[in-house]
Structure formats: C-alpha cells, structure tokens
Amino acid sequence: MASRQPIANVLPALSSEDVSYVRRLGRRLKESPPKLKSDRTRMRIRLACAQVLEERGFHAARVIDITNAAGLAEGSFYVYFRDKTDAATDVLSSMLDHFGDILGRPRESDTPFNALRDSNRRWIAYCRQNPGLMRCLLQLGDEVPEFAKLTHRVNRTWYERVARSVLRRFPRKGLAHGEVLFAVYALGSMMDEIARKLFVYPDPFFLEMLKELALDDEGLADAASVIWFKILYPGVRTPTKLSGLAEKLMAWDGRSPNRKTD
Numbered sequence: 001m002a003s004r005q006p007i008a009n010v011l012p013a014l015s016s017e018d019v020s021y022v023r024r025l026g027r028r029l030k031e032s033p034p035k036l037k038s039d040r041t042r043m044r045i046r047l048a049c050a051q052v053l054e055e056r057g058f059h060a061a062r063v064i065d066i067t068n069a070a071g072l073a074e075g076s077f078y079v080y081f082r083d084k085t086d087a088a089t090d091v092l093s094s095m096l097d098h099f100g101d102i103l104g105r106p107r108e109s110d111t112p113f114n115a116l117r118d119s120n121r122r123w124i125a126y127c128r129q130n131p132g133l134m135r136c137l138l139q140l141g142d143e144v145p146e147f148a149k150l151t152h153r154v155n156r157t158w159y160e161r162v163a164r165s166v167l168r169r170f171p172r173k174g175l176a177h178g179e180v181l182f183a184v185y186a187l188g189s190m191m192d193e194i195a196r197k198l199f200v201y202p203d204p205f206f207l208e209m210l211k212e213l214a215l216d217d218e219g220l221a222d223a224a225s226v227i228w229f230k231i232l233y234p235g236v237r238t239p240t241k242l243s244g245l246a247e248k249l250m251a252w253d254g255r256s257p258n259r260k261t262d
Contacts, residue, residue, distance in 0.1 A: 021133055022050045025043070028043070029043050045066065045076075046094070052065045058135075058139040058140050061084060062084065063087075066084070093147070093150060103126070111238060112166075112238070113238040115165070116228045120225045121217075123191055123195070124217050134195065155188065162184045163177060166232050170232070180232075184232070187231060187232075190224065198210075219243075222244075223246045227249065
C-alpha cells in the first residue's frame with residue numbers, strides 16, 4: 001500500500017492523541033486529574049481497562065490484567081466495578097461519546113462532498129488509532145444486549161443527521177426521509193465493513209487490493225466518499241479537486257467511452 005498519510009495531514013485539526021481513545025484518557029489523567037482520590041482511582045482503572053481491551057480484546061482480558069496495568073491491588077477494582085464486563089461497558093460507552101466528538105456533526109457550511117469526505121476521513125483515522133477497541137465494541141455487543149442497543153442508537157443518531165442534512169441541501173423529489181435514511185444506512189454499513197476488513201479483522205485480500213490500487217487512508221476515504229456523493233447527490237457536480245481512484249470514480253458514468261447512446 002502507498003505510504004500512510006500522517007494523521008496531521010489527513011485531519012489537520014486533530015492529533016493522534018485526540019483520535020486515540022487510550023492516549024486521550026492518559027492525557028486527561030495527567031493534565032487534569034480529578035480532585036478526589038476515589039475519582040482519580042476510577043480514572044486509572046478506566047485507562048488501564050482501555051489499554052488492556054485495546055491490546056488483548058474483551059474475551060482475553062482479565063481483571064488481574066487491568067489492575068496490574070493500573071498499578072493497583074485486585075481488590076481495588078471491585079470497589080468501582082462489579083466485574084470485567086461492567087468495566088468494559090463503562091469504558092466503551094465513554095468511547096462512543098469520544099467517537100461522537102471526533103466525528104462531529106455534518107458541517108452545513110461546507111460543500112456536500114467535503115462534508116462527506118471529512119466524516120469518512122475521520123472515521124478511517126479513528127478506526128486506525130483504535131482497532132482493538134473497535135473490535136471490543138463488537139465483542140461486547142455480542143455479550144451485553146443493552147450495550148448493543150446503545151451502539152445501534154449512536155449509529156441511528158448519526159445516520160439521521162446525515163439524512164436530514166442531505167434533504168436540506170438537496171431536496172429529493174419522490175423520496176421521503178425514511179427512504180433517504182435507508183440509503184445512508186447502506187452506505188454507513190459499507191464504511192463499517194471497510195473498517196472491519198482494514199483494521200478490526202484484517203482481510204489480506206482486501207489489503208492486497210488496496211496496495212495494488214496505491215490507496216492510502218486518505219485516498220480510500222476519498223474514493224468511498226465519491227460513492228456516497230453519487231448516491232446521495234445524483235447529478236450534482238463538485239468543485240473539489242480529486243486525484244487517483246476518487247477522480248476516476250467521480251468521472252465514471254457507467255457507460256463505455258466507445259459505445260454510442262440512443
């Protein structure tokens with residue numbers, strides 16, 4: 001694959017410490033620790049739990065791993081959490097809030113394509129910085145139905161925002177909100193699967209294809225955003241300068257250049 005674009009180039013306003021949930025927790029504990037000792041201890045356990053989940057996954061993580069990482073006696077853990085599942089739910093629920101902060105809201109002041117591209121770049125950057133925790137979201141959802149419902153609500157909220165933004169920017173004749181929302185769900189599922197194949201459960205065939213296409217994270221996000229744009233804003237041109245596969249996809253209309261049309 002082509003050389004990776006540094007996070008600073010892909011997301012100028014964000015650093016890797018902003019995007020990485022573990023680094024963000026560590027920075028918060030260092031720079032603005034809670035005043036109460038009990039709150040500081042809880043934050044230390046949360047940070048340690050996030051580190052262990054990122055490195056080992058939910059199923060392999062143990063309470064002793066978390067307390068060792070936090071530098072605490074194992075008994076201290078049970079003052080704050082019932083068990084590993086309780087701690088993981090706490091950490092990953094907080095991570096979903098962090099993800100919402102990073103992804104942000106669709107920017108109405110930007111062009112439709114740039115708003116989509118910005119969101120997709122942020123999504124790919126976030127998954128690259130938190131692959132183990134992203135895997136844990138799936139693992140915990142299998143174990144805890146209420147947590148699975150929470151992740152579904154977070155997704156629904158984001159998809160609703162995108163659908164409303166599309167309808168405000170480009171009213172669709174003959175399509176109701178729910179029908180546009182279906183298209184957004186389908187496109188969002190595409191991005192989820194890309195993240196799974198790239199970071200969560202790496203697919204060697206997919207990775208090889210990206211290498212052959214010379215797609216780094218930025219190029220992948222741009223190409224995927226063209227697909228979003230063509231579905232959600234059919235017939236609309238974008239002044240955004242593109243390159244590589246994104247440029248080819250934007251120019252492609254599905255017709256053979258040598259075929260005459262009626």
